[in-house]
Amino acid sequence: MSEHQHETEHQHEPVPFSTFVKVWVGLLILTTITVIVSRIHLGALNVWVALGIASLKSSLVIFFFMHLRQEMRLFKIGLLVMLCILAIFIGFTFLDVLYR
Amino acid sequence: MSIEHRDDTGARFGMWLFLYTEVILFSGLFLLYAMALSKFPDQFSVGSHRLNIYFGTINTLVLLTSSLTIAMAVTAIQRGRIKLTLGLCAATVGMGIVFLINKYFEWSAEIEHGIYPGSHHLAEQGSGVAAFFNLYFFTLGLHGLHVLIGGTLITVVAVLTAKGKVTSERYTLLENSALYWHLVDLIWIFLFPLYYLII
Numbered sequence: 001m002s003e004h005q006h007e008t009e010h011q012h013e014p015v016p017f018s019t020f021v022k023v024w025v026g027l028l029i030l031t032t033i034t035v036i037v038s039r040i041h042l043g044a045l046n047v048w049v050a051l052g053i054a055s056l057k058s059s060l061v062i063f064f065f066m067h068l069r070q071e072m073r074l075f076k077i078g079l080l081v082m083l084c085i086l087a088i089f090i091g092f093t094f095l096d097v098l099y100r
Numbered sequence: 101m102s103i104e105h106r107d108d109t110g111a112r113f114g115m116w117l118f119l120y121t122e123v124i125l126f127s128g129l130f131l132l133y134a135m136a137l138s139k140f141p142d143q144f145s146v147g148s149h150r151l152n153i154y155f156g157t158i159n160t161l162v163l164l165t166s167s168l169t170i171a172m173a174v175t176a177i178q179r180g181r182i183k184l185t186l187g188l189c190a191a192t193v194g195m196g197i198v199f200l201i202n203k204y205f206e207w208s209a210e211i212e213h214g215i216y217p218g219s220h221h222l223a224e225q226g227s228g229v230a231a232f233f234n235l236y237f238f239t240l241g242l243h244g245l246h247v248l249i250g251g252t253l254i255t256v257v258a259v260l261t262a263k264g265k266v267t268s269e270r271y272t273l274l275e276n277s278a279l280y281w282h283l284v285d286l287i288w289i290f291l292f293p294l295y296y297l298i299i
Contacts, residue, residue, distance in 0.1 A: 011108065011178070012178070014174075014175045014178035014179050015171075015174075015175055016175070017172055017175060020168055020171045020172055020175070021168070023168075024164065024165065024167075024168040027164045028161070028164065031157070031160055031161070031164065034292075034293050034297065035153075035157060035297065038293065038297035038298075038299065039299075041299055046297075046298070046299055047137070047294075047298070050293035050294065050297060050298075051290075051293075053293070054289050054290045054292075054293055057289045058286050058289055058290070061167060061282055061285060061286050061289070062282075062286070064171070065167055065168075065171040065278075065282050065285075066278075066279055066282045067174075067275075071112070072109070074113065075112075075113060075116055078113070078116055078117070078120070079116075079120075082120040082123060082124075085124070086123070086124070086127055089127075089131070090127065090130075090131055090134070093131055093135070094134070097135055097138070098138075
């Protein structure tokens with residue numbers, strides 16, 4: 001009984017291999033798309049498309065490979081706080097540099 | 101009966117907090133990159149064109165696949181399949197080594213062509229190109245160091261698994277090393293398009 005409780009408290013259900021393989025295929029497809037799109041000249045948009053696809057890829061890695069999907073809410077709030085801090089310090093630096 | 105004090109969730113959360121500080125470290129370099137790019141857009145494109153896109157793409161595929169194998173290793177240990185876990189750890193470390201070998205050939209070729217921080221060749225090309233390559237060598241070098249650390253960590257955990265210290269009941273060490281490895285992959289996901297694919 002206590003052994004069982006222990007398990008449910010601390011350990012996740014194993015994620016099946018097939019889920020990971022699907023995520024991996026998704027990542028490979030997105031990589032191909034990034035490389036192809038980067039060869040098309042879109043001006044300043046190129047960087048934003050590259051960053052957009054990279055963000056999509058990272059969310060796949062974070063939620064599936066890093067098991068964030070299975071973690072309790074605290075972990076997700078932590079990620080959100082970190083992203084807000086990033087947005088603040090990158091955003092404010094840009095405000096300073098661009099409108100100096 | 102001895103009471104064991106352990107908090108796997110706490111250990112994982114601690115790892116996540118550490119990974120956030122790693123992200124902050126790299127985002128400082130990302131910020132430098134962004135500032136330099138907005139200052140020298142044309143020279144950054146010149147610099148990016150001199151990088152070998154094949155090395156970059158192959159290393160991306162290698163790292164993504166190694167992330168898959170270490171994620172599968174966590175599932176394998178949860179199911180108590182020790183041999184499979186060890187095999188998947190070995191595959192991950194192997195791909196990390198392939199990544200670093202590629203990097204060695206890539207950097208050797210660049211250094212041979214006079215591309216390295218502080219070289220005369222770069223100084224002649226203008227400060228934008230020099231800035232691009234300084235950032236390139238520093239950021240990707242720091243990332244390579246992380247690959248080395250992650251690989252060492254996974255090797256140590258694999259040895260502990262073989263010795264029966266990491267089991268299907270107690271595998272937080274493997275989980276946390278896997279988290280670190282995924283972070284290395286995550287950073288590369290951003291570095292690859294920013295350095296290799298800028299037109």
